Amino acid sequence: MHTLPPYRRILLLTEGRLGVFTSKTAAVLLRYRAADIVGVVDSTYARRDIREIIPWSPPVPICAEVRSAAALRPDALFVGIAPSGGALPPELRTHVKAALEVGIDVVNGLHQRLADDEELCGVARGSGAKMLDLRTPPSPVVGAGRAQQTRCRRVLTVGTDCNVGKMVTAVELAAAARRRGLNAEFVATGQTGIMIAGRGVAADAVVSDFAAGAVEELVLSVADCDVCFVEGQGSLGHAGFSAVTLATIHGACPDALVLVHHAGRTHYRNPPHNPLPPLPALRDAYEQTAALVYPARLVAVALNTYGVERDLADAETARIGAELRVPAADPWRDGCEALLDAALEGIRR
């Protein structure tokens, strides 16, 4: 498991890519770690008002380079992009090197590891800065269904596809549960989740024999809370990533599942862009496969309606809720009290 130092003055690196979709990691961190972010490094957008680009952002400055952000006294630079393939583009590497040179730690969620870059290692050694590669796998553990024995109840977000909002839904549900006085934890299974929670594991970077075990260890680490909301991965019907999905299911042994769907999406975003399965068939597959280790019911649907017109979003939410006969809502737009009610009802034993 990765545990980050308690950074409180974070710079986000997006060089040339700042945007809701083009720097998804930064956009999400600007919402969920707003209080800990002091600025963004992106020469393309330097000195622009960040709220024109990321509407929900706090009013932090956009700097052209790490040196010009020195007055912000940053304690870490977080790589704020997540491109397909997971490589570090050269124009971002320049800023990473500059940060390390002046002793600023760098947190990186890309598949490409900073620790494999000899020059950066040398610079970090020289300044004493740390490099944290969040996709470095934990030591291997074989899953054994131990999560089902925790004191805490477990809710897992599962998706109809990648990039639909499973992490955001889990974060919002945990926050809503805490507002109700519950001792609730968000459990991060991906690199952006780790940047938000400060701890977690990137399940997709774990060797498949040990992926469920990695998620299980993570749930055991919050065993004594009241309820944990585990970030799911991929989709059980995704031709490439379903293995990671099942590792989160059998690793976390959830009591309840919350299905997350991007309103209006009819086909997988990845090639070959096959049609998504009918939602009832997907629900049945999730429940039946979970039950082979530990039974879980699908108790709610979180609809991601970002960019969808209000009328259409409402119609889609009503339609899907009726189709699966569970509460449905957009946790970002509508809040997630209704989803939380359903989840807490679903985890009663």
Add this chain to the structure above:
Amino acid sequence: MHTLPPYRRILLLTEGRLGVFTSKTAAVLLRYRAADIVGVVDSTYARRDIREIIPWSPPVPICAEVRSAAALRPDALFVGIAPSGGALPPELRTHVKAALEVGIDVVNGLHQRLADDEELCGVARGSGAKMLDLRTPPSPVVGAGRAQQTRCRRVLTVGTDCNVGKMVTAVELAAAARRRGLNAEFVATGQTGIMIAGRGVAADAVVSDFAAGAVEELVLSVADCDVCFVEGQGSLGHAGFSAVTLATIHGACPDALVLVHHAGRTHYRNPPHNPLPPLPALRDAYEQTAALVYPARLVAVALNTYGVERDLADAETARIGAELRVPAADPWRDGCEALLDAALEGIRR
């Protein structure tokens, strides 16, 4: 994908562990590569008649050390054990080093890689011997369901647990299909399978994001045969290894599934030794989960009755066949004509 050189004079290394269960890899190779094996290295059993220990073995000598096997003119030493954890015991490493010193290639299926051992690397460089670590993952590819577009039909063996006979069943089915004149391939997804087929990939050692992609690439490499029999991994209900299982399903896009079960086994062999799920529930979960990418029916059950008394084995075979309403047989004891009939019927489109 790993492709082995065409070794024809193989030594098997089992040091202190020769036995049907204690050196499973060697035992299986003595059946399926009988014509290519010239001897076994195991000082504990040296000069014993190997057929007292492995009943189906060809009458090859057991030697105390690699040097005393020189007259057999071996071209490779295969590590013939697969201990839990996957480490290379020191007493086996001694023989590995001795083989490398005299220029004999070493093929290793353990998680622990010979290439990470600096001393062995030095010895191999000196003699020109090669070290082949079969658990080294292939270059990363994201699965995209492309196996469903191959000319060949695809049959996947799936299990009720680990160590039930999925690999043996796939090997036997492919051999039976070839005897009927079909251009049939066995597709190896584990290290022992690779040692038999001479090519394949160890799916359990691939990072979970890329495990389905690795199996998909493998199936595409035999796209033009008539029918391929893909070795499954783990079980969809296994708390630790289900992710690997699903990677083989969505990677191979099988037309038909053959369920493999160890007669009389009621609980998982791994901790916490939970009861196996009811077979109809397991079948439904396999079929529903497969269908999210490509539909497959479970068409037969291969019963592993090794060590079970004949009467009990027959009763169990009849009972399970009736329960799932498909042909059931032990491919090792009964041959697999009935299973092959069911598989070939099942893959008709």
